[in-house]
Amino acid sequence: MEFFLNKIKEGVNKLKKLSGVVKIITHIDADGLSSGAIIIKALQREGINFSFSSVRLIDENVIDEMSRENCDIFLFLDLGSGSLSKIDEKLGDREVFILDHHKLEDYDSKKIFLINPHKFNLDGGVEISSSGICYFFAKYLNSKNQDLAHIALLGAIGDMQENNGFKSELNDYILQDAINEGKIEVKVGLRMFGMQTRPINKVLEYSIDPYIPGVTGNEGLANRFIEELEINATIDGRYKKLVQLDKEDMKKLVAGIILKRIGVEENPDDILGSIYLLTEEEDESPMKDAKEFSTLLNSCGRMNKASLGIGCCLGDKKSKNEALMLLNNYKREIINALNWYNLNKDKFIEENGYVIIDASNNIRDTLIGTLGSILCRSNLYGDGTIVITMAYTIDGSIKISLRLVGKKEIDLREVINNIINKVGGVCGGHRQAAGALIDQEKEEEFIKITKLELNKLVLEENANGKLLK
Numbered sequence: 001m002e003f004f005l006n007k008i009k010e011g012v013n014k015l016k017k018l019s020g021v022v023k024i025i026t027h028i029d030a031d032g033l034s035s036g037a038i039i040i041k042a043l044q045r046e047g048i049n050f051s052f053s054s055v056r057l058i059d060e061n062v063i064d065e066m067s068r069e070n071c072d073i074f075l076f077l078d079l080g081s082g083s084l085s086k087i088d089e090k091l092g093d094r095e096v097f098i099l100d101h102h103k104l105e106d107y108d109s110k111k112i113f114l115i116n117p118h119k120f121n122l123d124g125g126v127e128i129s130s131s132g133i134c135y136f137f138a139k140y141l142n143s144k145n146q147d148l149a150h151i152a153l154l155g156a157i158g159d160m161q162e163n164n165g166f167k168s169e170l171n172d173y174i175l176q177d178a179i180n181e182g183k184i185e186v187k188v189g190l191r192m193f194g195m196q197t198r199p200i201n202k203v204l205e206y207s208i209d210p211y212i213p214g215v216t217g218n219e220g221l222a223n224r225f226i227e228e229l230e231i232n233a234t235i236d237g238r239y240k241k242l243v244q245l246d247k248e249d250m251k252k253l254v255a256g257i258i259l260k261r262i263g264v265e266e267n268p269d270d271i272l273g274s275i276y277l278l279t280e281e282e283d284e285s286p287m288k289d290a291k292e293f294s295t296l297l298n299s300c301g302r303m304n305k306a307s308l309g310i311g312c313c314l315g316d317k318k319s320k321n322e323a324l325m326l327l328n329n330y331k332r333e334i335i336n337a338l339n340w341y342n343l344n345k346d347k348f349i350e351e352n353g354y355v356i357i358d359a360s361n362n363i364r365d366t367l368i369g370t371l372g373s374i375l376c377r378s379n380l381y382g383d384g385t386i387v388i389t390m391a392y393t394i395d396g397s398i399k400i401s402l403r404l405v406g407k408k409e410i411d412l413r414e415v416i417n418n419i420i421n422k423v424g425g426v427c428g429g430h431r432q433a434a435g436a437l438i439d440q441e442k443e444e445e446f447i448k449i450t451k452l453e454l455n456k457l458v459l460e461e462n463a464n465g466k467l468l469k
């Protein structure tokens, strides 16, 4: 860990000695936008000139575009580690910094200043996200930037590095900074998504982790469950939000959920956990609870409004208002995507161990991963099923996304890598969520090869006794 932090310090010292215009390139997810927000604020404080853009994915076109930019210094945030040789080739004449936690291309560049935890035997999937790296970078640049620690937590949470607490010294350190700065307050409460914003019945119906047997996934049963608890759950005939329940009712609810889980779930009382509240945000806003905030950031990115997300991170009022409106549009689009899925359910390729959902022009390409994630959490497919969703992009490519139902010893990044090696295209991601971009004329070929590869994988799994169902 010390070597890793020293590497970051070294990067800061190198940047300090350089002059010229900086170009920041970030990924569009919550971690990428948090990374961008931290670095933008830090550069502003130093009076360094910069421009900024955000991308879904690094490919040759993006790097080509960058090479035409009139900039001296490039900062790649939350991406770039998989494209070292290409970046080296096209941007070798400029100063390039990569602050990223994704898996590395096996390539040794002398020119790129790469800060990546995997190089230091740290697990970038769990121990630190890119916004965490950017936070340390900013803090070493100027100790004032300690007031940005909470933004790094949004990125870490967005990248699923929080699971009933952070599981690494690095993330715990950032959390402590955020608490010391008075920006974050940690409370123990129900580990449920939407405490601040959603009506109770919806929170219960959609609660997958923790799972509530006989309630999760069923609107009628969720409503009946609330009735049976005999709590004061409504105001003016409408369901309250969880934060509006009084203490006694909250206790009844917690007890009721535990009762439902006894005998069915492994740890029935494992429903309470840390909740991270942003002290400066208003109650019941989607930016109060860090989990909801990171979801909001993801929506901004997916709706091609990255700068709004960054504005929200930096506390800009106008961005916040616009982002709230955007969130509503986003929800509407997700519902449309789910409706499309339901109408076309019988048309998808569904085999033992996987399903391929090709939405072509019917769903925005940036929503395809979200659709996959929702389908994985909805009890529609068996544990271990690989859910592949695809959609056309505006520039003639196809965006592909891989998600997994439940937890399983499978590396989706490796799976897509194998396929893309045969089909052509670019890919990246993590063990539990991976993606790719291919040309539209490769659609048929991609599906054919994916089927072959996955059938092979399922056979191997079966032979190993790890039955995919």
Ligand SMILES: [Mn+2]
Pocket (backbone or CB within 6 Å): 031, 032, 078, 101, 129, 130, 159
């Ligand atoms: Mn990330």
